[in-house]
Amino acid sequence: MDKVMEEIGLRIKGLREACDVTCEDMAAELEVPLETYKKWEETGADVPISAIYHMARHFGVEFTEILTGTAAKLNTYHVVRNGEGMEVDRNPEYHFEDLAWRYTGKVMQPLLVVLDPTDKPAKLVTHTGQEFNLVTEGCVIVSWGTKEFELHPGDSIYFNPEVPHGQRCAGDKPAKFVTIIAE
Structure with missing residues (x-):
C-alpha cells in the first residue's frame, strides 16, 4: 500500500x-x-x-x-459572510488533529444580545472554550485581539475567546446577535 x-x-x-x-x-x-x-x-x-x-x-x-x-487548526477565528465564503486565521504550529470544530464540555444555551448605538464599547473580556456569534439584525463590530470584524445580518464568527474580545453596535439602529459559548 x-x-x-x-x-x-x-x-x-x-x-x-x-x-x-x-x-x-x-x-x-x-x-x-x-x-x-x-x-x-x-x-x-x-x-x-x-x-x-x-x-x-x-x-x-x-x-x-x-x-x-x-496547519489546519481553527484555533483563532472563522468568519462566515452571510452563509457564504469564510475567512480563517490559522496558527501554523498546529496540525489537523487539533481542529477546534467540536464543542467540548458545557455548552450554554443560545443567548440573544441586543446592542444599542448609545452603549459604550464593550470591555474586552476573555474566557475558556469557544464562542459563536450570529448577527440577526443591524451591524455588530466584533473586536478580537487587535482585529475588528464588521458583521451584518446572516454573518457569523466562531472564535477562541481566550483572546480578549467584545462586541459593539455600529450604526444608528440597535443590533442583535445570538451567541453560544462552550466551556
Whole structure:
C-alpha cells in the first residue's frame, strides 16, 4: 500500500471525525457508494482530486492541507459572510488533529444580545472554550485581539475567546446577535 496515499486517507478520516461527520453523510454528499468512501479513508487510494477539493471546502481547510497534513487548526477565528465564503486565521504550529470544530464540555444555551448605538464599547473580556456569534439584525463590530470584524445580518464568527474580545453596535439602529459559548 502506498504510504503517502494511506496518510491522505488518515487525514480525511481525522478531519471527518473532528467535524463530527459520519462516513454515510460524507459518502452521500460526495455522491459515491459508502464502500468507495470507506476505501478512500482506509487506503487513500483512487480518491479523485475533485473529491479532495470538495472535502477541503467542507472541512474548512486548504486542499494542500489534506495532501500534506500541515496547519489546519481553527484555533483563532472563522468568519462566515452571510452563509457564504469564510475567512480563517490559522496558527501554523498546529496540525489537523487539533481542529477546534467540536464543542467540548458545557455548552450554554443560545443567548440573544441586543446592542444599542448609545452603549459604550464593550470591555474586552476573555474566557475558556469557544464562542459563536450570529448577527440577526443591524451591524455588530466584533473586536478580537487587535482585529475588528464588521458583521451584518446572516454573518457569523466562531472564535477562541481566550483572546480578549467584545462586541459593539455600529450604526444608528440597535443590533442583535445570538451567541453560544462552550466551556
